[in-house]
Amino acid sequence: MKESTIIAHAGRAPLRVGGPVNMPVHRASTIVSPTLEEFEANERGDNMFRNVCYGALGTENSFALCDAVNQLEQGAGAVVTSSGLAACTQSLLCFVGAGDHVLMPDSVYGPQRMFCDTILRRCGVETTFYDPRIGSGIETLIKANTRVVYAEAPGSLTFEMQDIPALVSAAHANGAVVIMDNTWASPLYFKPLVHGVDICIEAATKFIAGHSDLVMGVIAARTPELYKQVRAFCVQMGEIASADDCYMALRGLRTLKVRMEAQYASALELARWLERRPEVKQVLYPPLESDPGHELWKRDFCGGGALFSLVFEKMPRKAVAAMMDGYRLFSIGASWGGYDSLVELCHPDRTALKRIPPVWNGDNCTLVRYAIGLEDVDDLKRDLEEGFDRLNAALAAS
Ligand SMILES: Cc1ncc(COP(=O)(O)O)c(C=O)c1O
Known part of the structure; x- marks a missing residue:
């Protein structure tokens, strides 16, 4: 079946x-x-x-x-x-x-x-x-x-x-x-x-x-x-x-498959677009060819969860807040996997005294995690784009 x-x-x-x-x-x-x-x-x-x-x-x-x-x-x-x-x-x-x-x-x-x-x-x-x-x-x-x-x-x-x-x-x-x-x-x-x-x-x-x-x-x-x-x-x-x-x-x-397919397609499209943004140092998402885990992902997995992180140069908190606070569609919130898009500022080295230094940590970057929901992908892109405008304006003013 x-x-x-x-x-x-x-x-x-x-x-x-x-x-x-x-x-x-x-x-x-x-x-x-x-x-x-x-x-x-x-x-x-x-x-x-x-x-x-x-x-x-x-x-x-x-x-x-x-x-x-x-x-x-x-x-x-x-x-x-x-x-x-x-x-x-x-x-x-x-x-x-x-x-x-x-x-x-x-x-x-x-x-x-x-x-x-x-x-x-x-x-x-x-x-x-x-x-x-x-x-x-x-x-x-x-x-x-x-x-x-x-x-x-x-x-x-x-x-x-x-x-x-x-x-x-x-x-x-x-x-x-x-x-x-x-x-x-x-x-x-x-x-x-x-x-x-x-x-x-x-x-x-x-x-x-x-x-x-x-x-x-x-x-x-x-x-x-x-x-x-x-x-x-x-x-x-x-x-x-x-x-x-x-x-x-x-x-x-009952709707897992249609939700996953739609959310994965949007996440991949956004991840590919975000990779080309000058503000973004790296997109951490194994379905991307550029991801260090891509070959393993391709060998064993047949799709991706609609959750990825963006690595930015270390940024002043005010600039990150300007970007995140102004989103119209990405709500600031923990968790993921729902029909609604979410954004969260991450502290990968703080989760509980990591012993092996992560490649990306709070000293060398700002890490922001995005959960992609079921909204129209172009609307999400516009929301992200406006966020980058706010980020750039805040960085220019700092
Ligand atoms: C990978 C992973 N496993 C387990 C959990 C725990 O799930 P719950 O929030 O239902 O306790 C989370 C929650 O964020 C998670 O991200």
């Missing part, structure tokens, strides 16, 4: 005459059992992987969403979490214990880095941050107690690509699990599990939900054993998302 058809039909109950197209919202804590026998089976957890038996263990809506995302990931099963960050932290915690070691890319999402430096450390787990461009060189960092090799490609501020197959083969040769945050590409433009990654994370907050109105994560697993491990762990941790949010996320998912 083609991907567009999966997106339209996955996770839906069989159509019945007179029934709604979308599964209704099943808000639930208690689920009543028809017999004592079934109640006791639920209590033992016998039905945990199949049936709705208590709201905190899942609802019809969360099971439906998990089914749909899992089909797109081509996994063995998926679970929902309360946020994208919870998907990152819980999937990591699931595989480590005191005395273990984790390898984490230096470009990783800031709060995940903070989690390693604080909570994971307190649990007795050591983290080594590695250069995301290390490729098969990861082998030299793997120790006898390395349990997880974590990846995020590209990095969501500085957009370094990672050689995922090389990380997978080194990790698996040494008995480590590979976990990847795949939020930028979404399951449409890269399928980590098909490339041997064991656990794939999507911050559903972004492209999957797509409307900037909910926070959620999804974790998909490559094998039934890994799925059972993650599912049991998330149940124990009380990880769940509400039935209403799962309904909304599944509704968002």
Whole structure:
């Protein structure tokens, strides 16, 4: 079945005459059992992987969403979490214990880095941050107690690509699990599990939900054993998302492909145009031929998330503010993946005391990140152009 058809039909109950197209919202804590026998089976957890038996263990809506995302990931099963960050932290915690070691890319999402430096450390787990461009060189960092090799490609501020197959083969040769945050590409433009990654994370907050109105994560697993491990762990941790949010996320998912295609096309057109602007030193976007990660992206990915950063010469804050404050269409805001365009000033070296100096940092440049939405691309271009006019006027006046 083609991907567009999966997106339209996955996770839906069989159509019945007179029934709604979308599964209704099943808000639930208690689920009543028809017999004592079934109640006791639920209590033992016998039905945990199949049936709705208590709201905190899942609802019809969360099971439906998990089914749909899992089909797109081509996994063995998926679970929902309360946020994208919870998907990152819980999937990591699931595989480590005191005395273990984790390898984490230096470009990783800031709060995940903070989690390693604080909570994971307190649990007795050591983290080594590695250069995301290390490729098969990861082998030299793997120790006898390395349990997880974590990846995020590209990095969501500085957009370094990672050689995922090389990380997978080194990790698996040494008995480590590979976990990847795949939020930028979404399951449409890269399928980590098909490339041997064991656990794939999507911050559903972004492209999957797509409307900037909910926070959620999804974790998909490559094998039934890994799925059972993650599912049991998330149940124990009380990880769940509400039935209403799962309904909304599944509704968002139905248009994922058309949104991604439109947003990617606009992002690429704008990135190409921005590369030629004299104000811009570099556009960090792997789908661009000029990007250092382009060859890896071309080899493994089949599209791009509509998120990139612009590198400028180090600029006075006033000039950056003049450019950003005056945008009519780009709202200043964190997050991405919605239908609305956003802009954010980044501090890649500040996310939590990076150990490996990033190529671009707050001393040598000004880094601004753009999330491209569904607006008309020419209108976005005009908004950016007017921003450059304000920037140039502020620089001339300073
Ligand atoms: C790459 C990446 N992963 C995970 C997350 C966390 O998602 P959430 O905001 O849903 O916690 C984010 C959020 O910005 C992100 O950029």
